[in-house]
Amino acid sequence: MRLDDLTGRKFGRLTVLKRSENIRDKTAWLCVCECGNAKVITADNLKRGVTRSCGCYRDYIRIENGRRNGTHHGFGTRIYRIYRGMWQRCYDKNVSQYSRYGGKGIKICDEWLGENGFVAFRNWSEKNGYQDNLSIDRINNNGDYSPTNCRWATDKEQMNNRNCNVFLCMNGEKHTMAEWSDITGISRATIKSRHRAGWNDVDILTKPVDKRKATKSKL
Numbered sequence: 001m002r003l004d005d006l007t008g009r010k011f012g013r014l015t016v017l018k019r020s021e022n023i024r025d026k027t028a029w030l031c032v033c034e035c036g037n038a039k040v041i042t043a044d045n046l047k048r049g050v051t052r053s054c055g056c057y058r059d060y061i062r063i064e065n066g067r068r069n070g071t072h073h074g075f076g077t078r079i080y081r082i083y084r085g086m087w088q089r090c091y092d093k094n095v096s097q098y099s100r101y102g103g104k105g106i107k108i109c110d111e112w113l114g115e116n117g118f119v120a121f122r123n124w125s126e127k128n129g130y131q132d133n134l135s136i137d138r139i140n141n142n143g144d145y146s147p148t149n150c151r152w153a154t155d156k157e158q159m160n161n162r163n164c165n166v167f168l169c170m171n172g173e174k175h176t177m178a179e180w181s182d183i184t185g186i187s188r189a190t191i192k193s194r195h196r197a198g199w200n201d202v203d204i205l206t207k208p209v210d211k212r213k214a215t216k217s218k219l
Helices: 043-047 056-069 078-091 096-100 117-127 155-160 177-184 188-196 201-206 211-218
Strands: 014-023 026-033 038-042 135-138 150-153 167-170 173-176
Touching: 014 038, 026 043, 038 043, 078 096, 078 117, 078 135, 167 177, 167 201, 173 177, 177 188, 177 201, 188 201
Parallel strands: none
Antiparallel strands: 014 026, 026 038, 135 150, 167 173
């Protein structure tokens, strides 16, 4: 009987990479999930739709079912809403933010995935400075969501951590425009305007502001 070559085909969240060793005499294939995990799955389970992810989506649905059934022990909390949003950004192609997260290969660490993933995330949050006025922030914007790359930060700290920020240097110190504005007392608008005009960093941050021009600009 001719083998049905599944290489390159997609089943749910899984893409078939290559043939693998049989599982209990059944034809099996090595697949990669949208979350980045690899898993060997039998051809039967792929074709019949029994297995449609490496397990990450199944675990998420289990969490959602627990939420609806009131057994999640976290539903309704702000931490859970943040966790749910984090998962969707990384793994749900239907959300608008997916292209900037999951679409760029950003994932959630194994510790924060699975049936006990939310509990692990919640415990880490409570031990690492979670407050209702803070948001989850990745220290390295190109890195995954994990205990070593995440922190709870203010909106201002998150703004300063964006990839699009312009950094200025003076006396061996490197800060964003917003941070230099706090340090020097020069408005961010003035710093930004000077930078656009081609000023060097030291002049941008040390030249006195012409108060007469500033006053005229407000008139």
